Amino acid sequence: MERFITEANLQQFAATLAGKKHVLAPVASGGTTCFRRLVPGMRLDFSRMAVISPKDATFPRNETLLLVQRYVEESGKKLELKEQLPEGECIVIGSRPCGARGKLIFDPVYETEAIKDPYYLRRRDNTLFITLSCDRPESTCFCHSVGSNPADGTGSDVLLTAVEGGFFARAITPKGEELLADALFEEAGTRAEEAAAKQTKARELMGQAHDFSSAAAKLLERFDDMGFWQAQSNKCISCGACTYMCPTCYCFNITDDEAGLVSRRLRSWDNCMSHTFTLEGSGHNPRGTKAHRLKNRVGHKFSYYPDLHASQIACCGCGRCIKQCPAGVDIRQVVMAAQEYVDER
Amino acid sequence: MSQLEELKAAIRGHLDSLDCVIGWEQGYDPLHATPLFIRNESDLERLSISPLAVHNPATYATGFAGKKIGMVVRGCHSRSIIELLNEKLIERENVVLFGLCCDGVVSQRKIRTALPADPGFVEAVEIGDDALHITLAGEKTTIKLQDVLADKCRICAYPDPLLADVLIGNKHDSRPEETLACQEAFEAKPNAEKFTFWQDTMSRCIRCYACRNVCPMCVCQDYCIAASRDPLWMSQENSPAENFMFQMIHVSHLTGRCTECGECERACPVDIPLMLLRRYMNKQVQEVFGHQAGTSLDKTPPLLTFQVEEARIKERDW
Numbered sequence: 001m002e003r004f005i006t007e008a009n010l011q012q013f014a015a016t017l018a019g020k021k022h023v024l025a026p027v028a029s030g031g032t033t034c035f036r037r038l039v040p041g042m043r044l045d046f047s048r049m050a051v052i053s054p055k056d057a058t059f060p061r062n063e064t065l066l067l068v069q070r071y072v073e074e075s076g077k078k079l080e081l082k083e084q085l086p087e088g089e090c091i092v093i094g095s096r097p098c099g100a101r102g103k104l105i106f107d108p109v110y111e112t113e114a115i116k117d118p119y120y121l122r123r124r125d126n127t128l129f130i131t132l133s134c135d136r137p138e139s140t141c142f143c144h145s146v147g148s149n150p151a152d153g154t155g156s157d158v159l160l161t162a163v164e165g166g167f168f169a170r171a172i173t174p175k176g177e178e179l180l181a182d183a184l185f186e187e188a189g190t191r192a193e194e195a196a197a198k199q200t201k202a203r204e205l206m207g208q209a210h211d212f213s214s215a216a217a218k219l220l221e222r223f224d225d226m227g228f229w230q231a232q233s234n235k236c237i238s239c240g241a242c243t244y245m246c247p248t249c250y251c252f253n254i255t256d257d258e259a260g261l262v263s264r265r266l267r268s269w270d271n272c273m274s275h276t277f278t279l280e281g282s283g284h285n286p287r288g289t290k291a292h293r294l295k296n297r298v299g300h301k302f303s304y305y306p307d308l309h310a311s312q313i314a315c316c317g318c319g320r321c322i323k324q325c326p327a328g329v330d331i332r333q334v335v336m337a338a339q340e341y342v343d344e345r
Numbered sequence: 346m347s348q349l350e351e352l353k354a355a356i357r358g359h360l361d362s363l364d365c366v367i368g369w370e371q372g373y374d375p376l377h378a379t380p381l382f383i384r385n386e387s388d389l390e391r392l393s394i395s396p397l398a399v400h401n402p403a404t405y406a407t408g409f410a411g412k413k414i415g416m417v418v419r420g421c422h423s424r425s426i427i428e429l430l431n432e433k434l435i436e437r438e439n440v441v442l443f444g445l446c447c448d449g450v451v452s453q454r455k456i457r458t459a460l461p462a463d464p465g466f467v468e469a470v471e472i473g474d475d476a477l478h479i480t481l482a483g484e485k486t487t488i489k490l491q492d493v494l495a496d497k498c499r500i501c502a503y504p505d506p507l508l509a510d511v512l513i514g515n516k517h518d519s520r521p522e523e524t525l526a527c528q529e530a531f532e533a534k535p536n537a538e539k540f541t542f543w544q545d546t547m548s549r550c551i552r553c554y555a556c557r558n559v560c561p562m563c564v565c566q567d568y569c570i571a572a573s574r575d576p577l578w579m580s581q582e583n584s585p586a587e588n589f590m591f592q593m594i595h596v597s598h599l600t601g602r603c604t605e606c607g608e609c610e611r612a613c614p615v616d617i618p619l620m621l622l623r624r625y626m627n628k629q630v631q632e633v634f635g636h637q638a639g640t641s642l643d644k645t646p647p648l649l650t651f652q653v654e655e656a657r658i659k660e661r662d663w
Contacts, residue, residue: 029545029549030545030546030549030615030616030617030618031454031457031458031616032549032615032616034549034615047462047463048463048465049463049465051614051615052551052614052615061551061552061583062581062582062583136466136482138463138465138466139373139374139465139466139467140373140374140465141465231382234365234380234382234405235379235380235382235405237404237555237558237559237612238558238566239553239554239555239557239558239559239612240551240552240553240554240555241553241555241612241614243553244551244552244553245553245614253581255574255580255581257577257580257581257582258577266580266581266582268581268582268583269551271553274554274572275566275567276567276572322373323373323465324614326400326555326558326559326608326611326612326614327379327380327400327559328372328373328377328378328379328380328400329379330372330373330379
């Protein structure tokens with residue numbers, strides 16, 4: 001199904017939806033643009049890619065897994081556990097193709113024969129993505145080098161493309177078709193061609209894709225070369241900006257917040273660049289330095305994950321980790337350094 | 346000889362005796378610099394000292410414990426080094442300081458606001474004496490450097506390094522201490538308004554701890570109390586209250602130690618104006634203890650020592 005919507009009508013469509021459902025959309029505030037829950041008075045900001053990815057929709061930065069209530073009575077102690085499964089539908093409006101597609105990296109990990117993560121699965125199944133294709137790549141964009149493109153609809157329900165006066169909208173899933181049935185969407189007319197031309201131009205602007213296919217093996221070759229990793233991680237400050245911005249990073253931490261007889265079990269984003277990520281109870285830390293940790297982050301995305309999951313690189317090429325890194329660590333450069341490494345010994 | 350060539354020559358003379366020299370080079374695009382760790386001539390060739398070179402090399406100083414390194418430092422960076430020396434966190438004989446008399450660095454945030462489109466679309470940057478000429482999405486825009494200087498540079502009282510082994514550039518005339526209009530305007534707001542501001546702003550915080558890890562004075566890092574489970578000071582819950590609690594911990598631990606290099610605010614991926622808290626705390630320390638971190642050697646931060654009677658705290662008069 002193909003439709004058209006004016007920008008004003010898209011704002012209204014988003015506002016109306018937000019009155020009924022949980023809508024996450026890029027909103028400008030405080031000089032930056034982040035995905036926020038849309039409430040009356042907020043406007044969508046499509047002028048730049050949101051700083052934080054739309055990952056929050058399917059994998060929130062923190063969620064309560066269960067509530068614990070303890071009772072101390074004369075007859076003895078009692079414990080009550082309440083599972084807190086996520087309820088309701090969420091609609092993400094204005095994600096970019098990379099952010100919408102990035103979440104697919106979760107599936108082979110959170111939905112296996114042996115283990116199914118009910119919290120993630122419920123959110124994933126109840127979240128719709130209305131994605132905006134990109135008309136111009138940023139200097140940090142490389143989706144075309146990791147198997148995607150600026151108009152990739154994978155992982156989205158509707159794909160919007162900016163055309164004269166508004167947006168050309170294409171439904172990708174049946175749920176997307178239901179969204180486009182709204183009266184604010186009009187006949188697409190001949191806009192399909194205009195949108196196709198825009199998409200082709202955006203892809204051309206990205207230039208030649210880099211071939212990462214040798215990365216998996218080349219990174220493994222450097223696994224024991226700590227000199228290489230120390231040099232690559234010199235400027236890294238070991239913070240979590242890269243992992244928390246990343247649409248594909250899926251690691252989490254679980255902690256219990258206790259307050260008297262009540263406690264909450266929280267799941268929150270965790271970050272492999274942190275010292276505590278692999279700190280063992282004994283005090284031993286197998287990844288005690290930032291060099292070990294950067295090796296893991298890069299290796300996991302471009303080598304270990306692809307080895308386990310049909311050569312799929314666990315990176316969607318959005319470039320947030322590069323753009324937002326306080327020290328300018330560039331994951332493309334690190335992988336290329338491993339690919340181009342020449343042993344001079 | 347240009348300042349850059351002069352600096353390169355000075356570094357070249359020291360390279361053999363140092364593990365590395367920390368400076369800057371062009372980053373992922375022509376508008377962004379990134380720290381450079383110089384170990385040989387080809388690294389040295391990439392050195393850049395333009396106003397885009399903002400990172401504080403002192404952030405990395407404690408990570409090289411036991412090794413001898415060089416650092417290219419601007420005025421504010423030298424204050425961080427002095428503070429680290431005063432707290433005995435690094436040793437003087439292990440650092441060689443290549444000082445730059447600094448005319449200020451840019452705020453990427455201000456550049457972003459001044460540009461007609463996202464700086465992500467940058468194609469070329471030409472750095473003039475007092476302006477940046479930026480080609481963005483096919484169009485050229487000129488921005489005056491003065492308009493995009495970092496806030497810390499607009500009120501900088503120490504543009505020249507206070508400690509250096511080699512000094513490059515011309516020293517500035519002494520400058521008066523100044524305050525920022527935006528700071529004063531914020532502090533003058535009623536508490537209820539400030540509360541609403543922080544509630545909203547802290548809802549953006551993702552607790553990535555970039556502000557902590559980039560801070561040259563935050564040396565606990567791997568053992569930060571924010572990560573302690575027992576005792577539990579902070580929940581992993583990502584709420585404005587918990588996020589603000591972390592910032593309160595951060596700013597309290599920097600009492601009398603913060604050198605106002607502005608790295609915390611620069612590093613924040615979601616643009617939280619953390620310097621509002623830092624500058625306020627520093628003003629209190631200045632008023633109560635007459636202390637300004639990193640401005641002179643051999644001064645202990647007031648909360649790392651004690652006086653039986655503090656000169657400016659009149660306990661008996663209370």
